[in-house]
Amino acid sequence: MAILCNILTSGNxxxxxxxxxxxxxxxxxxxxxxxxxxxxQADQLTHS
Structure with a gap:
């Protein structure tokens, strides 16, 4: 399953x-x- 999202911060x-x-x-x-x-987890995200 996938949903659209915005990345707010990474690695902190x-x-x-x-x-x-x-x-x-x-x-x-x-x-x-x-x-x-x-x-x-970062590895749960994909680019579309």
Whole structure:
């Protein structure tokens, strides 16, 4: 499964250099608890 997202930051914050902070807000998406920003593993992302 894939969704569109914006990359906010990479390699810093509470994660490691292999994590990326993303936002799904521009596409009107959110988690069931209302979150729009997430930290994911960089290798989970692809370019389209």
């Amino acid at each position: 914050g509470s994660g490691t250099a292999d994590t990326v902070k993303i936002s799904v807000a521009p596409w009107g998406l959110q988690s069931l608890d209302g979150r729009i920003e997430f930290e994911v």
